[in-house]
Amino acid sequence: MKRLLLLLLLGLGVQAEGLTDDWVNLQRLEPSFKLEMAYATPNNFLKAAVYPQALCLLHRPVAERLKMAQQALLQQGYGLKLWDCYRPLSVQKKMWAIVPDDRYVADPSQGSRHNRGAAVDVTLVTAQGQPLEMPTGFDDFSPKASPSARDQWTPEARTHFEVLRKAMTDAGFAPLASEWWHFDYNGWKAYPVSDFPLAER
Numbered sequence: 676m677k678r679l680l681l682l683l684l685l686g687l688g689v690q691a692e693g694l695t696d697d698w699v700n701l702q703r704l705e706p707s708f709k710l711e712m713a714y715a716t717p718n719n720f721l722k723a724a725v726y727p728q729a730l731c732l733l734h735r736p737v738a739e740r741l742k743m744a745q746q747a748l749l750q751q752g753y754g755l756k757l758w759d760c761y762r763p764l765s766v767q768k769k770m771w772a773i774v775p776d777d778r779y780v781a782d783p784s785q786g787s788r789h790n791r792g793a794a795v796d797v798t799l800v801t802a803q804g805q806p807l808e809m810p811t812g813f814d815d816f817s818p819k820a821s822p823s824a825r826d827q828w829t830p831e832a833r834t835h836f837e838v839l840r841k842a843m844t845d846a847g848f849a850p851l852a853s854e855w856w857h858f859d860y861n862g863w864k865a866y867p868v869s870d871f872p873l874a875e876r
């Protein structure tokens with residue numbers, strides 16, 4: 676009987692993982708995350724605030740995995756600061772109009788993993804949220820932003836990226852070849868491209 680119950684619960688868990696409309700406000704799930712949502716301010720390459728508010732929305736399994744990374748980092752005296760999470764497809768189209776280069780901006784005809792609520796732009800901070808030296812600033816569309824350019828980075832930036840990369844990959848995310856700050860949730864294919872306005876669901 677116990678075994679049956681366990682199987683039933685496991686079955687429900689799998690089903691929950693597959694739900695596509697299970698959005699989570701990351702900071703509500705785990706308040707220790709820092710947010711600096713660049714696209715909610717004019718301080719981004721679009722030179723305009725394209726989000727109505729600073730909000731990190733992700734599908735629940737993605738947010739839970741990110742929380743695992745955060746917990747591992749807090750134990751080492753570090754933490755995560757988010758620059759971008761879910762991004763509506765309409766915003767993706769505005770970005771593509773300015774930077775039509777798929778090394779740095781996903782082609783909206785394919786959709787970005789951000790549009791699926793399954794990718795994050797993230798940097799390492801101290802556990803108190805103070806900035807640390809990293810390879811480049813956010814949305815630095817240059818070769819130096821690539822992890823393969825690490826020989827151009829300072830030793831401090833290399834160390835901090837390595838701490839970030841390990842925490843993220845251990846938690847189930849994959850790094851991107853062209854941007855050190857971007858990580859895809861390994862199960863991103865399960866989620867469709869979305870275009871609802873950035874607001875709590």
Ligand SMILES: [Zn+2]
Binds near residue numbers: 759856858
């Ligand atoms: Zn990204």
